[in-house]
Amino acid sequence: MSDFAADPSHPRYQSLLLRHRLEQAEKDGLLAGSAMIAHGRGEAYDYLLGERTIPSAHMATVQALAALRKAQRPVISLNGNAVALAGESLLMLAERLSCPVEINIFYRTPERMTALIGRLEAIKEKHQLEVQILGAEPNARIPGLEGPRANCTKEGIIDSDVIMVPLEDGDRCEALVAMGKTVIVIDLNPLSRSAKMGSITIVDELTRVVQNMLANIENSAVDEAFNNDEVLADALQHIATKFTSP
């Protein structure tokens, strides 16, 4: 990614940087065909949020972090876009949480799995991280899903009690919730099925979420009064203002 030459003072710097990471990842074979379109949808919602972490999303982020820290068997599920956009910081977070990551992609091909594992191993090497990377050899299936998208590992996703799923599709999110897990959803669209299904829903952009988690890792505590419906309602209200008071 060393050829990214935009000026950090450019008002669109962060947005251009994320696009650049995706373009690079596409060249490297990490992404599904629909990855760019999905990112564009995310850009639209992030624009509506003001491209910043709204207070209710910050609250959900701290709650999610506390849940991951308190978990018996936490796991972070990673897909192509998540690795492309925030692979480095996600692995740093996993190390701080002593938590494995599991590559779990919707459009599973051997080539994409190999490319994703290669990218994560390179990040581990570069930053000397100790993180277990699961998913290369699935030995279990998520109940209620059909086809290769159900493939996962027993020691990772199946046996986890708390799972964080950045940018996850609604079907899989629903299947994980049905397994009784605490599911942490990161999704810019508060109207999406994933957002509505999540146990804790963070309506925020992935790279900001992970940075916020890394910054708050020492001082997060589970808030017993946390109400995910209120978090979602606040995000909807925040976006509605964009249209009612443009």
Add this chain to the structure above:
Amino acid sequence: MSDFAADPSHPRYQSLLLRHRLEQAEKDGLLAGSAMIAHGRGEAYDYLLGERTIPSAHMATVQALAALRKAQRPVISLNGNAVALAGESLLMLAERLSCPVEINIFYRTPERMTALIGRLEAIKEKHQLEVQILGAEPNARIPGLEGPRANCTKEGIIDSDVIMVPLEDGDRCEALVAMGKTVIVIDLNPLSRSAKMGSITIVDELTRVVQNMLANIENSAVDEAFNNDEVLADALQHIATKFTSP
């Protein structure tokens, strides 16, 4: 595009078809690097509109059609995404309006121009259409814009009195308005600079707009009471409802 095999009764058929057209166009070299992300942003707004033509958008469509029919020198500006998504119906519309089209792309390269002209010529041939295709040899510049994006033709964009710009960027839209033209904007985001700058703004998905124009071509009349601010306000209100009453 003959390899698109989705079932037309699939609830996401139209959306999948548009994606397929873009993927094909990308392979054919018609698109800029940011085309897929731009389409994703459009998908997000179309979802918020309910993936249908709202009444105020239909009103703006009829007004735009009437303005094009009444114009002395109408022109339809085409970029990569517009050609990919609606090239056939746009050329049919241009023929019905006896109006030229001009290829006018933001990221202009000789390869993309050749690919776009080739695609349009193939459509003309296939449907035996009589439409002048401008833009291959620019001989003028849009005042107020820098770089290759300003290139255009005198007989097309420069001398036009009414210009339709589907999916146009804000800078160019503003420059065309500054030239005193009636600018018809087609944009799914009612908050975009293009949408706000337009003389007539159609907040709707391009393929639906062109179909609506073709269906109403015989019975459109300029409505002197038409108010573009009301059209935009209605679209904002329509989307806000999605967030306030989800």
